[in-house]
Amino acid sequence: MVENDLAGSIDSFREQLSFEPDSFQVEAFESLTSGNSVIVSAPTGAGKTLVAEFAVHLMIETGKRIFYTAPIKALSNQKYGDLTATYGFDKIGLLTGDTSINADAQVVVMTTEVLRNMIYESRDFSELGCVVLDEVHFLQDKFRGAVWEEVIINLDTSVQLVALSATVSNADQLQQWFSKVRGETDLVITSKRPVPLKVKYLVASKGGGTDYIDAFHKGKPNRAGYGFDRAPARQRRKRSGGKQKRYFPPRISETIATLSAKQHLPCIYFKFSRQGCEDEAKALVNSGVALRSHPKEVDALAEDICSELSDSDKEAIKYETFIDQLSRGVGVHHAGLVPQLKQLVETCFNEGYLDVVIATETLALGVNMPARAVVIDKLTKYNGETHELLTPSQFSQLSGRAGRRGLDTLGTAVVLWSPFVDFAQVVSLVGSSDFKLESSFRPNYNMAANLVRMHTEERAEEILGKSFAQHLIQRDLSIYEKRLDKLDRRRAKLSSGNMSSSDHKRIKKLDKQSEVTSSDKFRAENLLVDQFRKVRTVMEHFDFLDDWELTSLGESLVRIYHESDLLICLALDRGLVKATSVPELAAILSAFCYEERRRDIPATMWYPTPEVRGAVDGIAKLSREVNKLERRYELTETREPDAGFIAYIHHWASGGELSDISEDELSVGDFYRTVKKVVDLAKSLRGLDPQMTRLYSELIETLDRGVIRTARLGVPNAD
Numbered sequence: 124m125v126e127n128d129l130a131g132s133i134d135s136f137r138e139q140l141s142f143e144p145d146s147f148q149v150e151a152f153e154s155l156t157s158g159n160s161v162i163v164s165a166p167t168g169a170g171k172t173l174v175a176e177f178a179v180h181l182m183i184e185t186g187k188r189i190f191y192t193a194p195i196k197a198l199s200n201q202k203y204g205d206l207t208a209t210y211g212f213d214k215i216g217l218l219t220g221d222t223s224i225n226a227d228a229q230v231v232v233m234t235t236e237v238l239r240n241m242i243y244e245s246r247d248f249s250e251l252g253c254v255v256l257d258e259v260h261f262l263q264d265k266f267r268g269a270v271w272e273e274v275i276i277n278l279d280t281s282v283q284l285v286a287l288s289a290t291v292s293n294a295d296q297l298q299q300w301f302s303k304v305r306g307e308t309d310l311v312i313t314s315k316r317p318v319p320l321k322v323k324y325l326v327a328s329k330g331g332g333t334d335y336i337d338a339f340h341k342g343k344p345n346r347a348g349y350g351f352d353r354a355p356a357r358q359r360r361k362r363s364g365g366k367q368k369r370y371f372p373p374r375i376s377e378t379i380a381t382l383s384a385k386q387h388l389p390c391i392y393f394k395f396s397r398q399g400c401e402d403e404a405k406a407l408v409n410s411g412v413a414l415r416s417h418p419k420e421v422d423a424l425a426e427d428i429c430s431e432l433s434d435s436d437k438e439a440i441k442y443e444t445f446i447d448q449l450s451r452g453v454g455v456h457h458a459g460l461v462p463q464l465k466q467l468v469e470t471c472f473n474e475g476y477l478d479v480v481i482a483t484e485t486l487a488l489g490v491n492m493p494a495r496a497v498v499i500d501k502l503t504k505y506n507g508e509t510h511e512l513l514t515p516s517q518f519s520q521l522s523g524r525a526g527r528r529g530l531d532t533l534g535t536a537v538v539l540w541s542p543f544v545d546f547a548q549v550v551s552l553v554g555s556s557d558f559k560l561e562s563s564f565r566p567n568y569n570m571a572a573n574l575v576r577m578h579t580e581e582r583a584e585e586i587l588g589k590s591f592a593q594h595l596i597q598r599d600l601s602i603y604e605k606r607l608d609k610l611d612r613r614r615a616k617l618s619s620g621n622m623s624s625s626d627h628k629r630i631k632k633l634d635k636q637s638e639v640t641s642s643d644k645f646r647a648e649n650l651l652v653d654q655f656r657k658v659r660t661v662m663e664h665f666d667f668l669d670d671w672e673l674t675s676l677g678e679s680l681v682r683i684y685h686e687s688d689l690l691i692c693l694a695l696d697r698g699l700v701k702a703t704s705v706p707e708l709a710a711i712l713s714a715f716c717y718e719e720r721r722r723d724i725p726a727t728m729w730y731p732t733p734e735v736r737g738a739v740d741g742i743a744k745l746s747r748e749v750n751k752l753e754r755r756y757e758l759t760e761t762r763e764p765d766a767g768f769i770a771y772i773h774h775w776a777s778g779g780e781l782s783d784i785s786e787d788e789l790s791v792g793d794f795y796r797t798v799k800k801v802v803d804l805a806k807s808l809r810g811l812d813p814q815m816t817r818l819y820s821e822l823i824e825t826l827d828r829g830v831i832r833t834a835r836l837g838v839p840n841a842d
Contacts, residue, residue, distance in 0.1 A: 129156035129181070136180045142529075145170060147313040151285075152177050154309040155253075160284040162259070162301060164294040165313045167523020168493060171287040174311075175255040178285045179206065179230055183214065187252025192235045192274075194258045194267070196220075197465070201491060202257075203232045220803060235261075239270045240684055242277045243573045251282050259286040259297075260516075260560055262591060266686070268563035273570065276589045280306050289520060290314065291560040300594040318526030318534045322553050325381060326351045326540040327373040335381050338538065338550055348546035372539050375403045376410035379479055382496055383412070387535050389472065390496040391524050392481045395504045397459040397790065400481045404448055404455045407479065414452030417476040421449045424474070428467045431833035439781040439830070440464065440791045449477065456482040456492075459790035461830055484521060493527045496535040502544050502552060512548065515555035562592035565759070566655040568662060568689040572673060572680040575659075580671050587651045596647055603644035610637045657756040664752060665693055679811050685804060687715050690742070690749055690761050695811060699741045705822045706731065706776040708815075709801055710769040711738045712808075712822075716800035717768035729770040739766050768797055776825055795831060802826050 133152045137144065144152070147165065151174040154161040163171050175191060182189035191206070193199045196219045203217040203224075216228030218237045225231075238254070254274070262271035275284065284305060288294065294312055301308035322338040324345075337345050351370050373381070375392065382388050394400045425446050432442070440461055448454065454468040454477045471477050472492050484504075486492060499521055503510040513521075526534020538549055566574075566587065574583040587593065614633045617626050646653070662668045667677040667689070680692045694700050702708035710731060730736035742764045750760045771784055771794060784794060802823055809819035 129185070132156060132181050132184050133177075135184070136177050139180075144173060145313070145315075145317075147311050148173050148177075151309075151311045154311065155181055155283065155285065158283070158307075160286070160301060160305050160308040161311060162286045162288060162294065162298055162308060163311045164288045164290055164297075165311075166290050166316045167520060168526060168528065169313060169315065169317055170528070172257075175257065175285055175287060176209075178253050178255055178283075179210075182252050183210065183229060185252065187229075188250045189230050189253040189255065190238055190251065191230065191232045191255045192238050192257060193232070194235060194261045194264075196222075196234060197462075198257065199232050199234055206230060206232065235270050235274060236267070236684065239273050242274065243577075243681070245577075248279060248282065251279075253283040253285060254278060255285045255287070257287050258289070260288045260291055263561045263563050265563050269565065269567070269570070272562065272564045272590050272592070275301070275591075276304055276586055280304075284308070288560075289516065289523075289558070290556075291516075291558045292556060293559050296595065296598070297560060297591070300591050303594070304589045316523075316526065316534070317528045318531050320522060320525055320534045320536060322522070323535055323537045324348055324351075324540065324546070324549065325373050325378060325537050327371045327377055329369040329371065333373055333377055333381050335385070338553055344546070344550040344554075348550070351540055352545045352547075353542050370540055370542075372541055374410075375407050375481075376412050378498055378537070378539065379407060379412050379414070382498070382535075382537065383414075383478075385535075387496040387537075388414075388478045389475075389494050390479055390498055390537075391486065391492065391494045392479055392498040392500065393484060393486075393521055394481055394500045395483060397457045397483060397792075399500075400455050400457050400483060403481050404453050407453055407481075408448055408451050414478040415476070416450060416452055417471075418450040420474070420476050421446065421471055424470055424476075425449070425467055428470065429463045432463060433829065435780045435782045436830045436833075439784065452476070452478040454480040456480055456486050457792070458483065458485055458796070459792035461791050461795050463833065484517070486524075492524065494524055495527060495531050496537060497522055497525045498537045498539065500539055501541055502538065502549065503541070510543075512544070513552060514558075515552060516558040518552055519558065562590065562595055564590045564592040564651070566651065566658050568658060568667075568680060569684060571655060571658045571662060572667065572677055574655075575668065575671060575673055575677070576681055584652050584655065587655055590651065593651055596650060600644060600648060603640055603647070606640050607637060607644070610640065654758070657758055660756060661749075661752050661758065662689070665689070665749075667692070682811070683807050685715065685807070687761050687764075690746055690764075691715055691804070691808075693745055693749070694742050695808070697741070697745065699738050699745065700808075700812070701738065701815070702734070702818065705818065705825045706773045707735050708805075708818055708822050709772045709776040709826060710735045711742075712801045712804055713768040713772045713797065714739050714742060714764035714766050716804060717765045717797050718762065719765060719767045728766045730766070731769070731773045735769065739764060739769070772798060772801060772826075776822070781830055791830070798826055798831050802831075 133149070133156060136152070147163070148170060151161050151163050155178055161174070163174050165171050179189055179191065191202055193202060199217065199219050203215060206215045210230065212225070214229050216225035216231040217223070218226055218231060218233040220234065220237060235256070256271060256274065259271055262268040284301070286301070288297070291297070294310055298308055298310040324336050324338045326334040328334070334351070336347055338348060339345055382390055392403065394403055429442070437443070445464060449468070449471055454471060456465055456468045468480060469492055472480050480492065502513050504513060522536035525536050538553070574586065578586065610633050614630055617630055659668055662677065666674055667680055668674065673681070676692060676696050679695065680688060683691055685691060700711055702711060730739070746761065746763045753760045771789060774783065775798065781791065781794070805819050805822050810816055
């Protein structure tokens with residue numbers, strides 16, 4: 124089909140819409156019909172997804188396949204539901220690792236990791252015309268970002284890419300990189316929000332009452348805001364006419380009452396703590412603040428979405444309390460919930476049955492839950508070691524949920540007063556547009572094994588050189604070159620005349636600076652290749668590699684996509700993952716999959732048998748051996764095994780009930796996710812040890828029951 128014919132696809136797509144596309148969307152449509160790849164950088168809620176939906180329409184009309192990738196399963200499930208509603212179940216498939224529906228469909232929705240793995244498995248993509256990379260700015264994610272780059276680098280250049288990104292200040296660099304590794308790529312940028320955003324500052328005073336002010340006035344920071352900063356008592360008395368005035372973070376009841384009075388509900392209240400979300404929901408319900416109540420509608424939805432949950436499961440997840448809060452207009456949404464409850468909250472919110480959803484920042488990842496307002500409880504977030512101020516990008520992602528297109532003329536983001544963040548910091552963060560996209564791409568063991576398997580050494584290093592990380596490094600090299608040029612000119616100037624002893628000293632100092640700068644430039648230029656070689660050195664030490672050939676151990680590493688890939692392979696090879704029963708095998712595998720997130724809780728280890736203890740102790744010893752070598756070569760250390768989940772998974776694998784596990788010990792959401800990780804790991808290991816294949820299959824079947832199975836089956840399907 125020629126380009127002129129493809130232009131008709133824009134018209135046919137527009138006919139399906141109930142609104143006129145924005146100019147940036149049409150610009151992106153035209154890029155795709157011209158055969159180019161396209162990067163769309165736009166604020167949250169601006170309508171980037173419509174470009175992806177046009178790509179689906181275009182591929183269906185041209186008879187080509189399209190893969191729609193998303194960073195998390197929840198987004199994949201949501202997009203699968205949206206597309207099946209438009210095109211029917213026959214044309215749409217879903218692949219998320221634990222779910223496979225109509226995998227050979229013309230349109231397949233999948234997580235980005237699934238596509239990355241398919242590429243390394245050398246799948247046939249001859250009919251593939253386009254890939255959508257939703258939330259492509261995730262390539263800077265510390266743990267998962269490299270996946271996006273691996274897909275972009277390794278996909279055949281005949282495949283068009285549609286990359287959707289939040290607003291970033293260096294989108295031009297992203298385009299330059301795409302054009303270098305993918306061919307002609309257009310950049311479409313819009314900074315316009317469909318619904319304008321206003322930022323409010325909410326302060327509570329001693330004795331009651333709140334101040335609700337604009338953070339900005341006529342485009343400049345509101346001077347009234349500085350009056351709420353903490354200051355010595357003498358200054359506070361002076362500011363308030365001799366009376367000392369004290370300020371406090373508003374309680375949730377005060378916050379919601381204020382928003383209700385201003386008609387700024389419904390809202391999403393962001394709280395960076397799962398337990399904090401639960402506590403705030405309880406406090407809000409008990410406060411008596413009047414909210415919308417839809418008990419019959421909530422009960423009907425709950426009956427539909429949670430119908431597969433047993434009475435025992437419902438007891439474990441405190442179902443009745445959860446439904447009661449929803450019936451009173453308050454929902455909770457965080458990673459500690461089972462998928463059914465999160466889906467129920469999302470549905471209730473979108474149906475208009477809730478006034479408030481109290482959520483962790485994971486809700487801002489792209490799940491479609493816009494609100495009239497958002498509240499950001501704190502502008503600081505704990506990173507595991509200290510509290511850090513949110514980045515402009517993080518703030519933009521959270522505040523972007525405010526303002527519903529077609530429903531609101533204005534979105535409101537509310538920042539709560541804090542004694543730890545001055546008003547100047549608030550307006551600096553809110554007003555910043557410094558959303559620079561960086562790269563987290565670094566060679567790891569599985570990547571290295573696949574590069575060795577598929578390419579020559581020269582070609583593998585060439586592929587590393589195609590990464591966005593290397594592209595950004597090349598940009599920085601000019602800084603070193605300018606510094607060297609400046610040092611050379613200073614040296615030449617000193618050498619041009621009669622040199623004194625002090626001139627000789629200055630020249631020696633300049634020579635030393637040039638030597639250091641040249642060394643820094645060389646290290647930067649060869650950073651990725653150097654790290655790749657260090658990774659290979661570790662692999663050679665443990666017999667994964669022999670020169671540029673994978674050993675049998677190396678071949679097993681190709682199949683394992685896990686943060687502890689090398690350690691798992693070594694443990695298998697040394698006979699440490701051996702068991703005679705499903706509960707024992709599940710217990711051993713959980714040590715690779717669990718990580719205690721609540722650092723304030725002392726570890727209490729329990730082992731069902733001496734054999735399990737011996738296996739986990741052996742894996743821990745092996746982990747220390749691996750970490751020692753990684754430290755020597757300055758590589759990121761593989762996470763140590765964690766035995767803290769053994770008691771729970773052994774109980775579950777032995778037929779125990781979820782209700783026997785105390786919520787104080789472990790959230791149901793954490794239980795669900797860790798069991799799923801164990802199942803996923805078992806699937807990748809099945810077949811690597813022929814003597815254990817049957818036991819792995821039994822483990823997968825045994826663990827996939829109750830709330831684990833019903834959550835997985837909660838995905839929309841053709842039935």
